Amino acid sequence: MKENLLSQINNPTDLKKLSKNQLPQLAQELRDFIIEIVSQKGGHLGASLGVIELTIALHYLFNTPEDQLIWDVGHQAYVHKILTERKNVFHTNRELNGISGFPKRSESVYDTFGVGHSSTSISAALGMAIASQLKGDSEKQHIAVIGDASIASGMAFEGLNHAGVTDANLLVILNDNAIGIDPSVGALKDYLTAVKEGKNPRQNNIIKSLNFDYSGPIDGHDFNALLTELTRLKLVKGPKFLHVITTKGKGLQLAEEDQVKYHAPGKFEAKTGKIHPKNEEHLPPKFQDVFGLTLVELAKENEKIIGITPAMPTGSSMKYMMEAYPKRAFDVGIAEQHAVTLSAGMATQGMVVFCNIYSTFLQRAYDQIIHDVALQNLPVIFCLDRAGLVGEDGATHHGVFDISYLNCIPNMMICAPKDEIELRNIMYSASLGLKHPIAIRYPRGRGENVNWQQPFQKLHLNEAIQLNKGRNIAVLSTGTIASNIKKAISKLKPNEMVSHYHFPIVKPINEKELRSVFENYSKIITVEDGSLIGGFGSIINSFALKNEYKNKVVNLGISDNFIEHGSVLELQNICKLDYTHIYQTIITI
Numbered sequence: 001m002k003e004n005l006l007s008q009i010n011n012p013t014d015l016k017k018l019s020k021n022q023l024p025q026l027a028q029e030l031r032d033f034i035i036e037i038v039s040q041k042g043g044h045l046g047a048s049l050g051v052i053e054l055t056i057a058l059h060y061l062f063n064t065p066e067d068q069l070i071w072d073v074g075h076q077a078y079v080h081k082i083l084t085e086r087k088n089v090f091h092t093n094r095e096l097n098g099i100s101g102f103p104k105r106s107e108s109v110y111d112t113f114g115v116g117h118s119s120t121s122i123s124a125a126l127g128m129a130i131a132s133q134l135k136g137d138s139e140k141q142h143i144a145v146i147g148d149a150s151i152a153s154g155m156a157f158e159g160l161n162h163a164g165v166t167d168a169n170l171l172v173i174l175n176d177n178a179i180g181i182d183p184s185v186g187a188l189k190d191y192l193t194a195v196k197e198g199k200n201p202r203q204n205n206i207i208k209s210l211n212f213d214y215s216g217p218i219d220g221h222d223f224n225a226l227l228t229e230l231t232r233l234k235l236v237k238g239p240k241f242l243h244v245i246t247t248k249g250k251g252l253q254l255a256e257e258d259q260v261k262y263h264a265p266g267k268f269e270a271k272t273g274k275i276h277p278k279n280e281e282h283l284p285p286k287f288q289d290v291f292g293l294t295l296v297e298l299a300k301e302n303e304k305i306i307g308i309t310p311a312m313p314t315g316s317s318m319k320y321m322m323e324a325y326p327k328r329a330f331d332v333g334i335a336e337q338h339a340v341t342l343s344a345g346m347a348t349q350g351m352v353v354f355c356n357i358y359s360t361f362l363q364r365a366y367d368q369i370i371h372d373v374a375l376q377n378l379p380v381i382f383c384l385d386r387a388g389l390v391g392e393d394g395a396t397h398h399g400v401f402d403i404s405y406l407n408c409i410p411n412m413m414i415c416a417p418k419d420e421i422e423l424r425n426i427m428y429s430a431s432l433g434l435k436h437p438i439a440i441r442y443p444r445g446r447g448e449n450v451n452w453q454q455p456f457q458k459l460h461l462n463e464a465i466q467l468n469k470g471r472n473i474a475v476l477s478t479g480t481i482a483s484n485i486k487k488a489i490s491k492l493k494p495n496e497m498v499s500h501y502h503f504p505i506v507k508p509i510n511e512k513e514l515r516s517v518f519e520n521y522s523k524i525i526t527v528e529d530g531s532l533i534g535g536f537g538s539i540i541n542s543f544a545l546k547n548e549y550k551n552k553v554v555n556l557g558i559s560d561n562f563i564e565h566g567s568v569l570e571l572q573n574i575c576k577l578d579y580t581h582i583y584q585t586i587i588t589i
Contacts, residue, residue: 005029011085012059023060023223027052031251034078037091039270042392043101046249046262047148048078050177050220054244055079057226058143061234067141068112068128072121073148074102074396075264076175077111084110094392096566102396116396117364118150118334122159122172129168140169141234147175147246149311152188152333163239164210171233171240172212175220177248177259186333195243207241216243221250260314284450287442288385290420291427292317293453295354296324298431305431306346306353308332310339316356316385336361340368340380347378352431358386359399359441366405369437374411379434381427387416387441388479388529389558389572394565399441400558403478404534406439407507413438413461414506416479420452422504428456443480443529445568462505464513470497473586474521478503478536481529484572487579488586498586509539518549523589525554529577532557554589556582 005022006029009015018026030052038045056079058069064084071077081099082090085108092098103111113124121144129142150156151174163170176192191206195217207214213236218225226244233240248263249255254273255262261275268275285293299305299321307321307329321329332339336357343355362369362384373380387399406412413436417423423442430438438461467482468489475485475498482502489500501517503509517524526537537555544553558575572578576585 012064015059023056036270039268042266043094044075044264046255046259047076050246050248050250051076052079053221059083061230062141065110070113070121070125070144071103072115072146072150073118074115076147077103094565096570100394119153119156121146122156126159126163126170129170143171145173145175153335160210167238173242175244175246177246212239212241214241217245220244220246284447286446288317290423291383292320294424294427296320299325304352306351308339308343309356310336318356336365337368340365341372343380344372344378347380354381356383359384359402360397373437374409377411380437381430382439384439384441386444388443389568390444391568392565395562398563400530402441403530407534411436415440415504417504418482418502420447420449425457425459429459462510464510465502467502468500470499473498473523474517475500475525477527478506481527484579488582491583506536514543518551523552528557
């Protein structure tokens, strides 16, 4: 019986003690190890299975952490974490107080750059390489592994464009698996496919034209090919580019066959890969599906409705629109800036554009929101999925800043529906025509209403809604956090009853309703699943200050910290947004 190699390896120094002939066995052990743990715990699967041989080869040949290795996007770095002193805690991946699902500088010296979003590796590695030159360190290696369709983003090309006119010691490795979370799209994907199939002449090579030493494509699962080429590239000076072909989900048949589903499949059977069936009958819908299915309904009635998403058709449920009306739904790849300005361009021609982007991903297009949409007052409808605390993906993915970063932009309307029915009706109302751009924020996960597909109702997009009546104390909230307040109020005795007001429209805030609240309640609590600085509570505070109200106001929300990973319930407890903490605030204010 073969001895277990992985049990002997805690860091790259241990790895280097193996012979090259032992590396395939180690690769299989790593596959088994990752599959076993992710099958029980959940997490990102396909991407890391695809880079096992490449990760081993890099740590085997290069002197990490002295040599800088940057992963892009970060969810393909599980093997890297296991080989760099985190094997024994890998089972805590994405859990509260466990290791992060992404590379994180504060977690390990081997994690040279934090990468939760995509397409940052080339710029970061080039910055490191130029800094090494300035310090006189000409031997240090800087390797950017860019995969899962991240090469298609504009920032990646900005980095390549700069690197090509330097002599920086930079190696860019394209992990080409033709898929991000969904299949890659666009002309660059077509070009790379032609290169792989030998249909593109080497002299017509985009990367070579940018002054890179280009090599490949090579098989990213072939140790001999990887080790030979990486050994050669270690001695080549200046910018280098290695094109590596891998299979996402490699080694688990079902993951290879359905790469979209097995990107992050949840819990599954380790031996077969069969996903444990979930009985989802009679459950409330996911908010993303409410968006996606409602958009199809609206598009059926209005030929001017357009859907746009930057590489998230499955995650955002834009896939329904793409299936029903493929000529009016666009996946533009990992290109948030382009998605926003493309939406603006369409809006100038009278189209009703629903631009669906995760809350944290919209941060990448902030200039475009201001200059290309709001400044020109174009009525783009932004649908911000994954608003609020998202759970195990952690600090890079929590959508807690959107109210704050949109609040200061003139012309921008901000909405946060309390449930699926309100989301549906806000979308309908916005589709009827607006004079301004609007952002509609809603959370990851399921709602609470099974019978959500009610007939559309046009809403007045500035009304506040009183959900509960009481005396002395008023709780003001926006968005789905209203359900936690409802639970907190249910614990009160009848003589303690408080009023609860839901503000579906955060900007412009309904000042008439606020005036009534401040004149009728001596104590006010604001609750939001977003940043307190610049958020809903700060809008209420500013109103009180401007109007010289002296009421006692307590704000609950996300404090001035990045919130780490854990379940949504655990994180709400930490942030004092669970119903128990809200109840305590009500009875002690």
